[in-house]
Amino acid sequence: MTAPLIAVLGSINMDLVTTTDRRPDPGETVLGRGFAMVPGGKGANQAIAASRAGGLVLFLGAIGTDVFGPQLRAVLTASGVDTTGLRTLDGPSGVASIVVDSAGENSIVVVGGANAELTGLGAADRTAIAAADILLCQLEIPIPTIEEAVRHARDNGTVVMLNPSPAQRLSEELWGLVDVAVVNRGEAEELGGTLDRVPHLVVTLGADGARHRGPDGAETAVTGPAVEVVDTTGAGDTFAGALAVRWSRGPAEALRFACAAGALATTVLGASAAIPSRAEIETALSAAPGSASG
Ligand code: RIB
16 A cells, blocks of 8 residues: 655644653642653644654644754654755744653643744645645644645645644634544533534544544544553644554544554653654554454
């Protein structure tokens, strides 16, 4: 089977990760256990996940002219992602301050930097989107740029997969152009009935796996392998990237593959550092195939 061509439009950040036993309450100071800088950003994580899982991936995004820019570009290149659509814009790159507690749960604050300046598509971006099998987007760059890309994808028969994270209000028009929405439990609750109009809805359920609802209303639920959780940062992104790679094989197989990828991503600290390869995902699946029902 030929590898799918996936265009990922989205953010790329340097993640400033602090580990601590317990995340602080408002106004409280707690002592940390460690600190690391790890490339991340929902867009970059999804691009790296899709590439490591076997897709041919092109990333459309922006880095800044600060010290983080070259490091962020390098992690994409090292993962086999095509960075010809990665712009360098004057000013800082995106950064995310992340606190991870001993249960592996996190709190994240993102400052957009160059991501927030990613306005409009160039001719090469439009060509790449038109040529792709799937356009994969999230919501950490300006919404008008996402709308432009999604319209162009639909006009050219490219499947639109949207991970509406961080959740925010989107136009009726945009929702009407989405083929596949990938959300977590909290986003599903927040978006509620808005998601009813999307033909394919995929909801990730953490340790409980994921479920899919298709255009005919039929549901499929899938479980993933049990793992020792270190850090959940980027697990949803890894799921989305892997899902895009296997989407053409049908929801049950795509979800099983994506659940295994997402589970493995929680076993290592840091977003991009934790993203598994296709071989690692397949090994995990043969050890614990998971189950599909529905
Ligand atoms: O989804 C995880 C990502 O969210 C982090 O890598 C951080 O950069 C933020 O974008």
